[in-house]
Amino acid sequence: MARLSSGYGGRDSLLRLLAHFFRIDPPLLLALLLLCATGLVALYSASGQDLDTVLRQGLRMAVAFGAMLLLAQVPSRSLRLWAPWVYAGGVALLIVVLVAGDVGKGAQRWLDLGVLRFQPSEILKIGLPLAMAWYLSERPLPPRLGRILVAVVVTAVPCVLIAYQPDLGTALLVCCSGLFALFLSGMHWRLLLGFVAIAAASTPVLWHFMHDYQRRRVLTFLNPESDPLGSGYHIIQSKIAIGSGGTYGKGWLNGTQSNLDFLPERSTDFVFAVYGEEFGFIGAVLLLLLYVFVVLRGLMFAVGAQDSFERILAGSLSLTFFFYLFVNIGMVTGLLPVVGVPLPLMSYGGTSMVTLMAGFGILMAINSHRRLLA
Amino acid sequence: MATRDPIRDHFFEANLFRSRAIMAATVCAALLLLLAGRLFFLQGIGHSHYATLSTSNRVRLMAVAPTRGLVFDRDGVLLAENLPSYRLELTPESIPDMDRTLASLHELLEFSDNDVSRLRKALRRKRPFEGIPLLDNLSDDQVARMAANRHRFPGVDIAARLSRNYPLGDLTAHVLGYVGRIDERELLDLDPNNYSGTSYVGKIGIEKQYEDLLHGSVGFQQVEVNAEGRILRVLEEMPPVPGKDIYLTLExxxxxxxxxxxxxxxxxxxxxxxxxxxxxxxxxxxxxxPNPFVSGISASTYAELSRAEERPLFxxxxxxxxxxxxxxxxxxxxxxxxxxxxxxxxxxxxxxxxxxxxxxxxxxxxxxxxxxxxxxxxxxxxxxxxxxxxxxxxxxxxxxxxxxxxxxxxxxxxxxxxxxxxxxxxxxxxxxxxxxxxxxxxxxxxxxxxxxxxxxxxxxxxxxxxxxxxxxxxxxxxxxxxxxxxxxxxxxxxxxxxxxxxxxxxxxxxxxxxxxxxxxxxxxxxxxxxxxxxxxxxxxxxxxxxxxxxxxxxxxxxxxxxxxxxxxxxxxxxxxxxxxxxxxxxxxxxxxxxxxxxxxxxxxxxxxxxxxxxxxxxxxx
CATH class of the missing domain: 3.40.710.10 (DD-peptidase/beta-lactamase superfamily)
Incomplete structure (x- = not known):
């Protein structure tokens, strides 16, 4: 309160007051708005200068910011109460999807509620960190082995359900949000290493359960040129797009790889390649810095939070956001296999946008709670 | 809930979390450096490589065949010329119903089932925006009939190209020789660049002897294509150099x-x-x-000519x-x-x-x-x-x-x-x-x-x-x-x-x-x-x-x-x-x-x- 009162008077302070009232962190909001704006700029080029697409995406962003604003008002007490129910509801819906979901692009991911069609797996992106934070913070930290094992099961159940749809990318993200929570809860190093070892040992088992197209993606990642017209085409064209951008890029709307259809999925998963082609190395690094700022801001909120529930929740959400962008950019630049992970806030598509912004709403709520107490 | 646990140490937990968060932030920073390094590898070091790949992706070189030189006698009487010949082409993507189009075309022009099956074979091979020939060497009458009914046939076009013609026919056949489609053996001897747009070559006589003079030099068009291969625009053009006109000593x-x-x-x-x-x-x-030899003489006509007792080809x-x-x-x-x-x-x-x-x-x-x-x-x-x-x-x-x-x-x-x-x-x-x-x-x-x-x-x-x-x-x-x-x-x-x-x-x-x-x-x-x-x-x-x-x-x-x-x-x-x-x-x-x-x-x-x-x-x- 002391910090706020120092700048009273004038329009500047009026904005601060508004931000304070709506429990908004202006720097984070600004960074998110910049990312979204960059996303719209890249989307305009990627969609072949289709203003309708851009407007549709802008509308989704507005909805997503609404969700953020809404969740920013929810005190962490309420979140803690809802946590197990959100998780349980999400898992239940996943089971419903498996039994009666819509098939889209060869995978059962969608639930059609008449007016609303959405992927229940999105709920778990928030629901699992909530549940993990809630469960782990119930007892003193670091957690004991028994609690860790229960936490692993809590993480594994939705992950397996999502992977079974099959949606490897989301399963990976959800799984990691759980593991991040475990890591942040301070679980012992030896246990952590043990889990990593077990995970590595189970890779062949995982391979066995993979779908053919998923196996192909892994193989293609290992050697994209082996299949230049098939699965490797995505990676090759994406690398060509980014590499041909050079230091300064080809300029907005001048990306030949994207405008001439060489780049597949360029509005969605591969939007970074469009951006990299048109804005070059400098543009790409600036974008990375913007993302870093968002992640660090989130981690700062986490460190400054009041209790372990808030800390683990905020930390897990921030790290998951980072993981999101790392996997996407790593995939687009050919560092990682092609897993269907969109670039947060920039890829075309609605559901994940809303979930992400809801997560930032939670972060802001935690931050404002701290400030209110200070 | 924390109150239920008497030995809970909030200060310890905050510190533990702080150290874990710092660790996580460090790992994040390292991974971000990795991404930045990767970007530098692609956009800095690899830029020229990927720029070349990107260019070769979108830019295609198209050969433009030169016009063959004319042949005159010593007084300027035309002996060999290039006449436009017309070809009926079908562009699949612009034709709503191929079967119906073919049926209506059949009422207008005569073509055989053979032509249709050849077309269908080509349909599978070619891209939808490429014209596929149905009939070659349309007569003036056929061209006129098509032109009058043009509106009925979207996607059906008449393509004109130049084809060699010898107006004096058999009078100069043995001296001039003739041109014909390049065969596989000739392909080995011809300069692949200069003949990249050409499909005809002098087979015998003057046409073969002065092939170099008559052919000219190929031109090029640099065109931009999209991923499907469709030509979007011409970037650069180098016009072909037409073949030279030659005058013979003949009268x-x-x-x-x-x-x-x-x-x-x-x-x-x-x-x-x-x-x-x-x-x-x-x-x-x-x-x-010699004229039938240009458009591709039928096997039976050729056999007849070469087997005739009077040996007209000799x-x-x-x-x-x-x-x-x-x-x-x-x-x-x-x-x-x-x-x-x-x-x-x-x-x-x-x-x-x-x-x-x-x-x-x-x-x-x-x-x-x-x-x-x-x-x-x-x-x-x-x-x-x-x-x-x-x-x-x-x-x-x-x-x-x-x-x-x-x-x-x-x-x-x-x-x-x-x-x-x-x-x-x-x-x-x-x-x-x-x-x-x-x-x-x-x-x-x-x-x-x-x-x-x-x-x-x-x-x-x-x-x-x-x-x-x-x-x-x-x-x-x-x-x-x-x-x-x-x-x-x-x-x-x-x-x-x-x-x-x-x-x-x-x-x-x-x-x-x-x-x-x-x-x-x-x-x-x-x-x-x-x-x-x-x-x-x-x-x-x-x-x-x-x-x-x-x-x-x-x-x-x-x-x-x-x-x-x-x-x-x-x-x-x-x-x-x-x-x-x-x-x-x-x-x-x-x-x-x-x-x-x-x-x-x-x-x-x-x-x-x-x-x-x-x-x-x-x-x-």
């Missing part, structure tokens, strides 16, 4: 006259300008229409090899004089046959009861065989062969066309090599009347006659007169001297030429009857080439022999004698007597060339 009026003079007979006429070797006319009969003027018969006599007479074997006055008694010592065999004269006493001049004028049996025997094959070689017998004349045969000039060495046999005196004897192994092409006979006319200067026969370098200017090709003979005594040449004039102008001459009232002095020589040997006691009777066994009629001549302007060789296959059959053909050609009056000039201008 179409003379060519026409030669063909008319030859009539229905199969044979050949070659007319040369003795001064420079220009080929003024070159006819081989029967001929063929260029007799260049590739046909015939015994020269009595044509050889003036050349041998000159050899006898120039080598000092005998004076021109030496006489010989001809009793109708000649015999070698110690040999029963009779070498007969064409005149059953002989010519009586003849000197060299009379022997040439009346074509006495006995005189030349004796002359050849005394001269010997070792002196005959090199002297005839100086007139171009037995070697390529070097004419700028394809398929020239080299004839055959036998010698002792040749026989040893080819037959592994010694040379027999009897073979020298029959060489003296142009029979036996001796063989020459009509072109060689014309060239030898021209050499005689120009006093031993042998010019390379040529078909190309000039090349159009720019509009209105022609780069004239110089004449080329192949060899100059050493003249021992001009009088020897004069006497041979006098004998050859007797052939035409003396009432006893073998070509006298066909040259009555000729308006200029001609030196000529008739020849009759045996196709079959007549038995010792047999008699040649043309009526009793099958046509293909009858003698070839030959005639060579040049005129005017004082200032020779034209040398002609005529061959009429199985025509019989050279004087009766071949000489009138030559006369009509020479008349056309030398006597073209003011009236003719008016017509031509």
């Amino acid at each position: 179409i009026a003379l060519q026409t006259a030669a063909r008319e003079a030859l009539g229905e007979s199969s044979g050949a006429v070659v007319a040369l300008d003795p001064l420079n070797g220009d080929v003024l006319a070159m006819i081989s009969q029967p001929a063929f229409d 260029n007799r003027a260049l590739s046909g090899q015939y015994p020269p018969g009595s044509i050889i006599k003036p050349f041998l007479g000159l050899a006898a004089l120039e080598t000092g074997l005998q004076p021109v006055e030496r006489v010989q008694f001809c009793r109708g046959y000649y015999m070698l010592p110690n040999d029963e065999r009779r070498y007969r004269d064409w005149k059953k009861h002989g010519h009586g006493v003849v000197d060299l001049r009379a022997a040439i004028a009346q074509s006495c065989d006995v005189y030349f049996y004796d002359l050849a025997l005394r001269l010997g094959i070792d002196r005959i062969a090199p002297y005839l070689a100086a007139f171009g017998f037995g070697t390529h004349s070097g004419i700028d066309s394809t398929g020239e045969a080299e004839g055959l000039l036998p010698s002792r060495a040749w026989k040893r090599k080819m037959r592994n046999e010694p040379w027999f005196p009897g073979e020298t004897l029959i060489t003296g009347i142009g029979q036996g192994y001796l063989a020459a092409t009509p072109l060689q006979l014309a060239s030898a006659t021209a050499t005689l006319a120009s006093g031993g200067v042998r010019m390379r026969p040529r078909l190309l007169a000039s090349v159009a370098t720019a509009p209105g200017t022609r780069d004239t090709r110089g004449a080329q001297v192949l060899s100059r003979m050493e003249i021992v005594d001009q009088a020897h040449w004069e006497s041979i030429l006098a004998a050859m004039q007797d052939v035409v102008h003396d009432y006893r001459g073998t070509a006298f009857s066909s040259h009555r009232d000729v308006g200029y002095r001609v030196a000529g020589k008739t020849g009759t080439a045996q196709v079959v040997a007549i038995a010792q006691d047999g008699e040649y009777d043309a009526d009793k022999l099958a046509r293909e066994l009858r003698d070839h009629a030959l005639y060579v001549a040049y005129a005017p004698v004082r200032a020779p302007r034209i040398a002609v060789a005529v061959l009429v296959e199985h025509g019989g007597s050279g004087g009766r059959v071949a000489a009138p053909v030559a006369r009509r050609v020479m008349d056309e060339y030398l006597l073209r009056g003011t009236a003719a000039a008016e017509v031509r201008d």
Whole structure:
């Protein structure tokens, strides 16, 4: 309160007051708005200068910011109460999807509620960190082995359900949000290493359960040129797009790889390649810095939070956001296999946008709670 | 909830979390550096590599074929041209219902199920925006019908391209040759860059000989394509350099006259300008229409042409090899004089046959009861065989062969066309090599009347006659007169001297030429009857080439022999004698007597060339 009162008077302070009232962190909001704006700029080029697409995406962003604003008002007490129910509801819906979901692009991911069609797996992106934070913070930290094992099961159940749809990318993200929570809860190093070892040992088992197209993606990642017209085409064209951008890029709307259809999925998963082609190395690094700022801001909120529930929740959400962008950019630049992970806030598509912004709403709520107490 | 746990240490937990968060932030920073490093690897270090890949992705080089050069005769009469030909093309992506379109098209134009199945095969291979041909070489009527119904057929277009056409058809077929689709063997020899847009190449004749001049240089279009390969725009253009127009030495009026003079007979006429070797006319009969060869001749038509007994595809003027018969006599007479074997006055008694010592065999004269006493001049004028049996025997094959070689017998004349045969000039060495046999005196004897192994092409006979006319200067026969370098200017090709003979005594040449004039102008001459009232002095020589040997006691009777066994009629001549302007060789296959059959053909050609009056000039201008 002391910090706020120092700048009273004038329009500047009026904005601060508004931000304070709506429990908004202006720097984070600004960074998110910049990312979204960059996303719209890249989307305009990627969609072949289709203003309708851009407007549709802008509308989704507005909805997503609404969700953020809404969740920013929810005190962490309420979140803690809802946590197990959100998780349980999400898992239940996943089971419903498996039994009666819509098939889209060869995978059962969608639930059609008449007016609303959405992927229940999105709920778990928030629901699992909530549940993990809630469960782990119930007892003193670091957690004991028994609690860790229960936490692993809590993480594994939705992950397996999502992977079974099959949606490897989301399963990976959800799984990691759980593991991040475990890591942040301070679980012992030896246990952590043990889990990593077990995970590595189970890779062949995982391979066995993979779908053919998923196996192909892994193989293609290992050697994209082996299949230049098939699965490797995505990676090759994406690398060509980014590499041909050079230091300064080809300029907005001048990306030949994207405008001439060489780049597949360029509005969605591969939007970074469009951006990299048109804005070059400098543009790409600036974008990375913007993302870093968002992640660090989130981690700062986490460190400054009041209790372990808030800390683990905020930390897990921030790290998951980072993981999101790392996997996407790593995939687009050919560092990682092609897993269907969109670039947060920039890829075309609605559901994940809303979930992400809801997560930032939670972060802001935690931050404002701290400030209110200070 | 925290209150339920008495030993909870909030300070410891906050610290624990802080250390974990710092660790996580460190890992994040490291991974971000990794991403930035990766970006630097792609966009910094790898930029030029990926820029090249990106360019080759989107930029495609398209060849633009040059327009083939035209061919004219020496006066500018068009002999080979490029005419637009029309093709019906279907673009699948613009055709809503292929089956219905085809059905309605079928009501309008005629095409076979074969055409349709070919189209359907191409449909599967080609991209939807590429035009697929249904019908080639549409007639004007078909084009008009399509144009009128255009609105009914979206996606159906008429594509125009240039196709080679020979307006004079068979008149120039053997000289010009023709172009045809490039085949696999030719593909290996042609410059792949320069021919990247071309689908036709000269196959024979002038079209093949001057392929380099006529073809021109390929042009290029740099186009931008999208991932499907559709052309979006032209980035850069380098227009093709069209092929050069060329002018031949031929004179179409003379060519026409030669063909008319030859009539229905199969044979050949070659007319040369003795001064420079220009080929003024070159006819081989029967001929063929070269135009079907351009668009792709059907297998059955080709088989018919190549199997026909009269062999219309065979260029007799260049590739046909015939015994020269009595044509050889003036050349041998000159050899006898120039080598000092005998004076021109030496006489010989001809009793109708000649015999070698110690040999029963009779070498007969064409005149059953002989010519009586003849000197060299009379022997040439009346074509006495006995005189030349004796002359050849005394001269010997070792002196005959090199002297005839100086007139171009037995070697390529070097004419700028394809398929020239080299004839055959036998010698002792040749026989040893080819037959592994010694040379027999009897073979020298029959060489003296142009029979036996001796063989020459009509072109060689014309060239030898021209050499005689120009006093031993042998010019390379040529078909190309000039090349159009720019509009209105022609780069004239110089004449080329192949060899100059050493003249021992001009009088020897004069006497041979006098004998050859007797052939035409003396009432006893073998070509006298066909040259009555000729308006200029001609030196000529008739020849009759045996196709079959007549038995010792047999008699040649043309009526009793099958046509293909009858003698070839030959005639060579040049005129005017004082200032020779034209040398002609005529061959009429199985025509019989050279004087009766071949000489009138030559006369009509020479008349056309030398006597073209003011009236003719008016017509031509």
